[in-house]
Amino acid sequence: MSKTPLILLLFLFSLLSSTTAEIKTLTIKSDSRPMILFEKFGFTHTGHVAISVSSVSVSASINAPNPDPSRLGFFLLSEESLLQVLLEIQQNPHFCVLDSHYIQHLFTFSDLSPPPLSRFNRSYPVSSPNEYSLFFSNCAPETRVSMNVRTEIYNLDRDGPRDYLSAGLTQLPSLYAFFSILYLGFVGYWIYVCYTNKRSVHRIHLLMAGLLLFKALNLICAAEDKHYVKVSGTPHGWDVLFYIFQFIRVVLLFTVIVLIGTGWSFLKPFLQEREKKVLMIVIPLQVLANIASVVIGETGPFIKDWVTWNQVFLLVDIICCCAIIFPIVWSIRSLRETSKTDGKTASLAFYLVIFYMFRPVEKNEYFVLDEEDEEAAEVALRDEEFEL
Numbered sequence: 001m002s003k004t005p006l007i008l009l010l011f012l013f014s015l016l017s018s019t020t021a022e023i024k025t026l027t028i029k030s031d032s033r034p035m036i037l038f039e040k041f042g043f044t045h046t047g048h049v050a051i052s053v054s055s056v057s058v059s060a061s062i063n064a065p066n067p068d069p070s071r072l073g074f075f076l077l078s079e080e081s082l083l084q085v086l087l088e089i090q091q092n093p094h095f096c097v098l099d100s101h102y103i104q105h106l107f108t109f110s111d112l113s114p115p116p117l118s119r120f121n122r123s124y125p126v127s128s129p130n131e132y133s134l135f136f137s138n139c140a141p142e143t144r145v146s147m148n149v150r151t152e153i154y155n156l157d158r159d160g161p162r163d164y165l166s167a168g169l170t171q172l173p174s175l176y177a178f179f180s181i182l183y184l185g186f187v188g189y190w191i192y193v194c195y196t197n198k199r200s201v202h203r204i205h206l207l208m209a210g211l212l213l214f215k216a217l218n219l220i221c222a223a224e225d226k227h228y229v230k231v232s233g234t235p236h237g238w239d240v241l242f243y244i245f246q247f248i249r250v251v252l253l254f255t256v257i258v259l260i261g262t263g264w265s266f267l268k269p270f271l272q273e274r275e276k277k278v279l280m281i282v283i284p285l286q287v288l289a290n291i292a293s294v295v296i297g298e299t300g301p302f303i304k305d306w307v308t309w310n311q312v313f314l315l316v317d318i319i320c321c322c323a324i325i326f327p328i329v330w331s332i333r334s335l336r337e338t339s340k341t342d343g344k345t346a347s348l349a350f351y352l353v354i355f356y357m358f359r360p361v362e363k364n365e366y367f368v369l370d371e372e373d374e375e376a377a378e379v380a381l382r383d384e385e386f387e388l
Helices: 003-014 079-091 172-196 203-232 238-262 273-298 306-323 325-330 333-340 348-357 371-383
Strands: 024-031 035-043 047-060 072-078 104-108 120-126 130-138 143-156
Touching: 024 035, 035 143, 047 072, 047 104, 072 079, 079 130, 104 120, 130 143, 172 203, 172 348, 203 238, 203 348, 238 273, 273 306
Parallel strands: none
Antiparallel strands: 024 143, 035 130, 047 120, 047 143, 072 104, 072 130
């Protein structure tokens, strides 16, 4: 087996962040990959890994009809040991990771029950706190593996309950809940500002209110999702609501940024054809980005195309961020300063700044055209066609 693909695989896996180790059941079919990453998890001194494999079968080629079952197995690899393993592979092109002294062995296929059952089920304690990756390695040349795998990774709290969130992420439910309350308060304040400034309210302000509302709902679902994963290992359906509200929120975010950049509703009640085209490009791309987000979040690096979906998500995000710059560049000079803000940064500070700048008040400096800009706008209206 060539060492180059294996080194690249380990390097890519090292760039991944810790995940929420939900209880996962998955199926591997005719997979010839030398390394498969299942989870990356931060353990405390009370960590545990429970693995159950069943319906295991290994198909070999004519050149290697009887693969050695000890050359296929599961192991844990810490972040500190990753470099040492990479050096071992680089020094010996035929090196098998299962022979490394820097990994924590779990079991190999030689430990499976005899065919036709071919199964194994065991829980392993992890007493050394660290961030570990759970791998399956196939060092048998020209073989394909099929199996059903169930993983359960967790830390034990002081009083006994299992915590399925990685060490360092255990406070995520509380954090999401806290920010959801802040955004709900933000929604209430924004409604109050709009109500007390009725004459200055434009349609864009209603869209901004909707954006805040869906941001708050998205955070509430995220808090519930992480809470149930933390205590039970499964999201209990909250992940579905999370992705729904995330999709609506992201589409609204890009739409609001584009419409603010073009001056829609407060400077003109219509959009130019080119501005409509931007929305027609950004919204379908966000649909694709959210599909990629669901695939990334609900599967994991164990699927063959997981890296590809990550690349698709990154590429689409970059395209969308570039696309929303054009309407802002086309807009008036008073809006050009806002184009320096990253349109994808969905942080509370970003929302506070944008909503403060474009709040519904009389004589808002961002809603007013000076004489030079007004003359330029009149020329543009005469030279280009607009649709009401």
